[in-house]
Amino acid sequence: MNTEPNKIRLEHLSFFYKDFQALNDINLEIRPQEIFGLMGPSKSGKSTLLTVLNRMCDLIPRVRVEGKVWLDNEDILAPDCDVVNLRRRVGLVLSKPMPLPRSIRENLVLAPRLAGRPHQELEELMEKSLQAAQIWEEVKDRLHDSALKLSGGQQQRLCLARTLAMEPEVVLLDEPTSGLDPISTAKIEQTLFELKKNYTIILVSNNTKQIARATDRVAFLLMSQIVEIGDTHRVFTVPKDKRTDDYISGRFG
Amino acid sequence: MAWRLHPRITQVVAKTILWAFTGLTLLILVFIIVNISVKGLPQVTLSFLSQDPTDMGRHGGIFSTIIATVYLTLLAIALASPLGVGTAIYLTEYTREGWATRIIRFGAECLAGVPSIILGLFGFVLFVMKLGFGWSIISGGLTLAIMVLPIIIRTAEEAIKAVPQEYRQVCYSLGMSQWQTITRIVLPSALPGITTGIMLSVGRSLGETAVLLFTAGAALRTPTSLFDSGRTMAVHFYILAREGISMPNAYGTAAILMFSILLINLVAYGLMQRMMRRFS
Numbered sequence: 149m150n151t152e153p154n155k156i157r158l159e160h161l162s163f164f165y166k167d168f169q170a171l172n173d174i175n176l177e178i179r180p181q182e183i184f185g186l187m188g189p190s191k192s193g194k195s196t197l198l199t200v201l202n203r204m205c206d207l208i209p210r211v212r213v214e215g216k217v218w219l220d221n222e223d224i225l226a227p228d229c230d231v232v233n234l235r236r237r238v239g240l241v242l243s244k245p246m247p248l249p250r251s252i253r254e255n256l257v258l259a260p261r262l263a264g265r266p267h268q269e270l271e272e273l274m275e276k277s278l279q280a281a282q283i284w285e286e287v288k289d290r291l292h293d294s295a296l297k298l299s300g301g302q303q304q305r306l307c308l309a310r311t312l313a314m315e316p317e318v319v320l321l322d323e324p325t326s327g328l329d330p331i332s333t334a335k336i337e338q339t340l341f342e343l344k345k346n347y348t349i350i351l352v353s354n355n356t357k358q359i360a361r362a363t364d365r366v367a368f369l370l371m372s373q374i375v376e377i378g379d380t381h382r383v384f385t386v387p388k389d390k391r392t393d394d395y396i397s398g399r400f401g
Numbered sequence: 402m403a404w405r406l407h408p409r410i411t412q413v414v415a416k417t418i419l420w421a422f423t424g425l426t427l428l429i430l431v432f433i434i435v436n437i438s439v440k441g442l443p444q445v446t447l448s449f450l451s452q453d454p455t456d457m458g459r460h461g462g463i464f465s466t467i468i469a470t471v472y473l474t475l476l477a478i479a480l481a482s483p484l485g486v487g488t489a490i491y492l493t494e495y496t497r498e499g500w501a502t503r504i505i506r507f508g509a510e511c512l513a514g515v516p517s518i519i520l521g522l523f524g525f526v527l528f529v530m531k532l533g534f535g536w537s538i539i540s541g542g543l544t545l546a547i548m549v550l551p552i553i554i555r556t557a558e559e560a561i562k563a564v565p566q567e568y569r570q571v572c573y574s575l576g577m578s579q580w581q582t583i584t585r586i587v588l589p590s591a592l593p594g595i596t597t598g599i600m601l602s603v604g605r606s607l608g609e610t611a612v613l614l615f616t617a618g619a620a621l622r623t624p625t626s627l628f629d630s631g632r633t634m635a636v637h638f639y640i641l642a643r644e645g646i647s648m649p650n651a652y653g654t655a656a657i658l659m660f661s662i663l664l665i666n667l668v669a670y671g672l673m674q675r676m677m678r679r680f681s
């Protein structure tokens with residue numbers, strides 16, 4: 149029985165890089181099947197928050213985490229949490245498109261195959277994921293070409309498809325459209341909208357317009373703390389906090 | 402006012418001097434190759450390659466020494482490669498930089514600096530005497546392996562470090578374990594560099610004499626077991642020349658050895674070029 153209505157719940161989460169506090173007492177609930185936006189100036193802690201959610205922060209030396217993060221009913225910061233399994237459930241798309249030096253096909257099927265998916269499912273999984281990331285039509289005739297030959301926008305959608313091929317429950321996106329042209333950006337946003345039916349999505353972006361367009365709810369982070377959380381429409385029309393108002397209207401120093 | 406050369410003249414002078422240095426280096430190489438070839442290649446016939454030496458090497462060919470060379474080199478590489486690559490993986494992937502990695506790396510550097518004659522003595526004491534392997538392929542192979550280990554560790558470490566960190570991040574974020582990441586992505590990307598190090602080690606092993614005089618002995622029979630003594634081409638050359646047995650046959654052996662090593666270095670160089678292209 150699952151009594152937890154939220155997909156992810158953060159309780160008093162703090163995060164330190166050596167003596168710099170990157171997150172300060174974050175409390176946050178993320179509901180299933182929503183696109184949740186995280187916005188804020190650079191260094192406000194947005195990306196750090198993402199790295200905690202699938203424990204990629206483990207790779208950085210000398211960091212300290214306090215508080216609790218619940219995924220469904222599981223404490224993912226617990227020492228006995230199976231990190232490999234967690235990362236299969238919570239996928240991350242990095243801000244810089246980073247295809248592996250393999251064919252397009254291999255980029256898609258490598259991780260699912262190593263996770264133990266049967267071979268006969270892989271082809272279908274690959275096509276489904278590439279279609280979901282709106283890139284199937286562009287690559288279906290050259291699946292055996294190197295993924296490094298794709299354009300920047302195509303690479304980013306390929307990376308999104310690669311994450312989706314693991315069929316995660318939550319997809320974390322760290323500025324997925326930074327450095328992309330408006331057409332590619334529109335395609336990615338369209339993709340996110342489609343994906344919402346099946347996934348919980350957390351989108352980090354510097355671009356307030358994108359947050360306003362693409363997300364259901366949003367949190368505004370400033371100096372490692374949450375300033376305001378709410379429905380995106382409400383936050384962007386009647387922000388409660390003066391600092392939020394300043395940020396979204398571009399008056400921030 | 403002091404008299405000064407026009408920059409264009411200093412430029413020309415500098416260029417000429419540097420060109421001369423480069424030319425001299427090349428000239429030495431060419432001289433050695435030509436010298437060995439002229440004196441050695443006339444001896445090289447099919448029967449020189451396919452017959453065993455007779456009468457201490459005064460007559461006959463060098464077949465048994467080729468076989469001993471191949472055995473010793475293969476054994477050394479087969480032992481040192483997994484150890485060296487394993488150490489490199491451990492140093493780069495499984496530990497954070499700290500005092501432990503620094504000590505291991507320093508140790509490897511020291512090992513690289515040990516003169517081969519000392520290594521030979523060490524191999525003699527440990528493998529030949531203490532462990533009772535006698536002068537044999539196994540004693541020689543083990544000692545050669547110790548000799549080339551630092552080369553393999555160093556090149557493999559550099560090659561693994563050159564694999565972009567982002568690849569590892571991507572693999573982990575896709576729920577791949579550390580071992581899967583290393584075997585599926587990191588090692589394949591580092592393979593050209595690792596291979597280069599192994600090829601360099603092959604070259605070192607082929608040309609080594611000091612270590613083998615102490616550990617593999619100088620028997621002229623074709624070795625048939627790991628515990629047989631064997632004489633490599635380099636050792637054969639040394640003995641033929643040193644004891645004045647047959648200078649023509651010594652040069653013949655030298656020519657074969659030199660061209661084998663040149664060929665291997667060319668292959669290693671080619672691989673290095675490929676790796677550079679891939680990561681630049």
